Amino acid sequence: MLKFISFSSGSSGNCYFLFDGERGLLIDAGVSLRRVRKALLENGLGFDAVRCVLLTHDHMDHIRHLGTFCKKLSLPVFATSVLHEAICNNEYTEGWVGACRRNLSDDGPTEVLPGVLARYFIVPHDASQTVGYSIEWGGKHFVLMTDVGAMTEEAIEYAQVADTLVIESNYDLPMLLKGRYTEELKRRIRGGNGHLSNDECADTIGRVWHKGLKNIFLCHLSENNNDPLKAYESAADALQGIILEDGSTAKDETFLRALPRGRVSPFYEI
DSSP, X not given: OOEEEEEEBSTTOOEEEEEOSSOEEEEOOOSOHHHHHHHHHHTTOOGGGEEEEEOSOOSHHHHTTHHHHHXXXXXXXXXXXXXXXXXXXXXXXXXXXXXXXXXXXXXXXXEEETTEXXXXXXXXXXXXXXXXXXXXXXXXXXXXXXXXXXXXXXXXXXXXXXXXXXXXXXXXXXXXXXXSSOHHHXXXXXXXXXXXXXXXXXXXXXXXXXXXXXXXXXXXXXXXXXXXXXXXXXXXXXXXXXXXXXXXXXXXXXXXXXXXXXXXXXXXXX
């Protein structure tokens, strides 16, 4: 059985870990090596369990500590060629990725670990390039999409065959509109190349849910423009609205959690 943990999710830093009991991979490196090591030790794991890193995009809350990971551990770093070029010219990562660089295939899956296949799909966001991931591991389909300005049909298609979905639920629209952000920043967040709202996340869940989708984790919740309960209830309402043949709902069939902001989550078996 695969396990999943969030070391942090949100604008203060993003880093996720997918693990099969022996080896695992990180998605993004927006938190310190010390935090990752401490969380692993608290769960009875050593850092040798981490075998590679996958990157979603080049914003600081996702790559701030990548240079240290490369310098200290020489982990393979998988990203698209476009994203690697951006990282090689970023002040936080310039000169450090080097030999760690591994390009993802543009034509199909990439074997990032023996027997573990990762496909990327592009999502709209105002970075050099932003991707989501569909990871096939031991018969499981794990899909992660964060920092999504607007949902795409390709992302929908990957989510429709996932058994675990990690999806952004960044902001509550009324909170954003009434909040203290500048009008320019508000437009950026909700303008199609920013982030996914609770309502947009819920709509996506309604579109992609299928009987095999057992786990949904809500990620990248805004500290200023969202509340974990609001995000959870919005997604839960979408699941409650899907009525199954026996009269139960999709909520009865699905493990739903909002990932903590800026804190380590529990280890979830998926």
